[in-house]
Amino acid sequence: MNVPTIEAFGQRVLHPAVEELIDLVTELKQEGFNMVVDLTAVDYFSFPTRTDLPESVNPERFEVVISMINHQTRERLRLRVQIEEQNPVAPSLFDLYPGTESMEREVFDMFGINFSDHPDLTRILMPEDWKGHPLRKDFSVGQIPVQFKASKAKR
Amino acid sequence: MTSEIVETSGQSLSVASNDDRVRLREGSAVLRISESDATSKAGNEITETADPSEETRMILNMGPSHPSTHGVLRLILELEGETVERSKPVIGYLHTGMEKTAETLSYAQGSTNVTRMDYASPLFTELAFSLAVEKLLEIEVPPRATWIRMLMCELNRISSHLLFQATNGMDLGAVSMMIYGWREREEVLRFFEKVTGLRMNHNYIRPGGVAVDLHDGWQADLRNLLEIIPPRLDEYDDLLTGQPLFQKRLQGVGSLNTSEALALSATGPILRSTGYDWDLRKDEPYLAYDQVDFDVIVGTHGDSFDRFAIRLNEVRESLRIVEQILDLMPSGDYRIQDKKITPPPRARIDESMEALIHHFKIFTEGFHVPPGEVYVAVESPRGELGCYLVSDGSSNPYRMHIRGPSFVNLQTLPHLMRGGLIADAVAVISSIDPIMGEVDR
Numbered sequence: 001m002n003v004p005t006i007e008a009f010g011q012r013v014l015h016p017a018v019e020e021l022i023d024l025v026t027e028l029k030q031e032g033f034n035m036v037v038d039l040t041a042v043d044y045f046s047f048p049t050r051t052d053l054p055e056s057v058n059p060e061r062f063e064v065v066i067s068m069i070n071h072q073t074r075e076r077l078r079l080r081v082q083i084e085e086q087n088p089v090a091p092s093l094f095d096l097y098p099g100t101e102s103m104e105r106e107v108f109d110m111f112g113i114n115f116s117d118h119p120d121l122t123r124i125l126m127p128e129d130w131k132g133h134p135l136r137k138d139f140s141v142g143q144i145p146v147q148f149k150a151s152k153a154k155r
Numbered sequence: 156m157t158s159e160i161v162e163t164s165g166q167s168l169s170v171a172s173n174d175d176r177v178r179l180r181e182g183s184a185v186l187r188i189s190e191s192d193a194t195s196k197a198g199n200e201i202t203e204t205a206d207p208s209e210e211t212r213m214i215l216n217m218g219p220s221h222p223s224t225h226g227v228l229r230l231i232l233e234l235e236g237e238t239v240e241r242s243k244p245v246i247g248y249l250h251t252g253m254e255k256t257a258e259t260l261s262y263a264q265g266s267t268n269v270t271r272m273d274y275a276s277p278l279f280t281e282l283a284f285s286l287a288v289e290k291l292l293e294i295e296v297p298p299r300a301t302w303i304r305m306l307m308c309e310l311n312r313i314s315s316h317l318l319f320q321a322t323n324g325m326d327l328g329a330v331s332m333m334i335y336g337w338r339e340r341e342e343v344l345r346f347f348e349k350v351t352g353l354r355m356n357h358n359y360i361r362p363g364g365v366a367v368d369l370h371d372g373w374q375a376d377l378r379n380l381l382e383i384i385p386p387r388l389d390e391y392d393d394l395l396t397g398q399p400l401f402q403k404r405l406q407g408v409g410s411l412n413t414s415e416a417l418a419l420s421a422t423g424p425i426l427r428s429t430g431y432d433w434d435l436r437k438d439e440p441y442l443a444y445d446q447v448d449f450d451v452i453v454g455t456h457g458d459s460f461d462r463f464a465i466r467l468n469e470v471r472e473s474l475r476i477v478e479q480i481l482d483l484m485p486s487g488d489y490r491i492q493d494k495k496i497t498p499p500p501r502a503r504i505d506e507s508m509e510a511l512i513h514h515f516k517i518f519t520e521g522f523h524v525p526p527g528e529v530y531v532a533v534e535s536p537r538g539e540l541g542c543y544l545v546s547d548g549s550s551n552p553y554r555m556h557i558r559g560p561s562f563v564n565l566q567t568l569p570h571l572m573r574g575g576l577i578a579d580a581v582a583v584i585s586s587i588d589p590i591m592g593e594v595d596r
Binding site for chain 1: 174177187191250252254259291420433439528545547553554563565595596
């Protein structure tokens with residue numbers, strides 16, 4: 001499959017559209033990429049001016065980043081999938097690589113990106129009744145309130 | 156279920172086994188129910204299911220505060236009698252948002268944060284983070300820094316595996332093993348304390364090199380370690396490996412085949428226990444691992460005993476590497492001489508205005524990293540530890556993600572426990588050796 005490809009620090013980075021993802025991963029699996037090592041996401045909310053995308057790729061707020069490895073050729077590659085803000089849905093890779101189950105749950109929990117056809121899309125790190133998605137850039141870091149006691153100055 | 160494993164080597168990785176068992180959406184070993192459901196059903200027999208065979212099943216919550224769960228791992232077990240049918244690990248009890256915190260810390264402060272993730276092998280997270288930052292900066296650390304990093308990481312692998320020996324023994328009822336494991340680990344930590352100032356959470360490997368050079372007389376301290384640890388490993392063999400009781404508790408308990416391990420993205424001793432020869436130190440050499448001689452330990456049956464034996468023998472291999480590093484350690488700088496990245500020595504600050512400015516800039520603003528994204532992986536004692544780093548050109552990471560091996564490896568748990576007894580479940584958790592700090596981050 002022909003998708004925009006760039007090279008970043010010696011690793012191939014592919015930029016498929018979200019509709020192409022399943023077909024591309026199926027193809028890569030047949031090619032010998034036998035493990036999805038990592039699946040995570042980035043919220044480009046406050047850094048929309050990123051310049052490392054190929055020209056044909058339209059930047060969106062979210063990006064799902066999938067690292068795959070081919071143990072035979074020892075090649076690693078990365079897929080960066082643009083996910084739009086209004087409808088943050090990506091297809092689940094569970095049927096191809098069951099090991100992505102908890103990684104996808106983590107991305108869902110932290111970024112609010114839904115994975116269609118995921119067997120158990122629930123929060124994994126945060127409590128079940130938590131509101132919001134902590135790793136989004138518009139989710140505040142929060143702090144522990146500290147009460148400073150004012151001491152009366154002599155003057 | 157076939158679990159026959161064909162002879163594998165680094166080149167030909169053909170595997171005759173199937174992974175159907177881990178692919179199932181329904182009826183697999185994973186109990187996909189919510190936590191609140193599990194709480195309300197706990198202790199009651201399930202009666203509303205359509206399948207009459209499930210009527211005798213009971214939901215049991217194990218943990219999060221249970222001595223055998225290695226921290227705060229909670230398990231929802233579906234039991235039939237004393238047999239575990241399905242289960243689900245529930246995590247997040249130690250979640251402190253360290254990936255979010257990393258975005259508020261500068262690159263110079265970042266290693267203090269990541270070192271607290273895998274608290275049993277903190278140097279590896281520091282290493283992965285530092286390597287990622289250095290790749291974005293496109294800098295090369297001096298050879299001595301590389302070799303010191305390698306030395307410290309191998310010692311850390313030893314201390315982590317010794318901790319495993321201790322806790323694994325304790326979980327299986329070999330309580331005296333706990334004391335021995337901690338005792339040897341303490342010897343290694345004593346060396347760490349001399350070098351880094353701390354027993355744990357060292358913040359020693361930093362972008363640009365390491366924090367301080369090795370102390371005077373480090374060779375003697377290392378030789379002392381190399382002298383005391385090997386005979387004690389032989390004692391472990393006497394105490395555990397050859398003992399029929401110990402073997403009966405572990406052999407054949409919690410088996411996984413190679414395709415299942417690959418499908419579940421399991422790495423480290425879990426993958427190697429299935430007979431699959433994959434170790435990043437050999438297969439994607441980083442640091443200077445291509446210049447030292449060591450063997451990758453693999454198992455055959457993929458059971459808990461293999462995972463135990465692999466870890467024990469990896470300690471021996473790490474000792475071999477340490478011995479070679481003793482002779483090969485180059486002299487020179489222990490960190491890069493780039494004043495924009497590493498702070499100047501304290502004495503220079505009193506003499507040089509430039510040094511004072513650099514010091515001030517590094518500790519207030521930090522150094523800027525060119526925009527880009529990078530993924531770097533190292534072989535931690537638990538498997539592939541990766542760091543995905545996105546920089547927007549400022550002095551804080553835009554996004555820092557740690558691919559924790561324990562987090563991913565935990566997915567194998569339900570499959571390993573299926574059909575075993577509750578007591579076996581304890582052995583299986585122990586053999587995965589999860590560190591909850593890294594699972595929850």
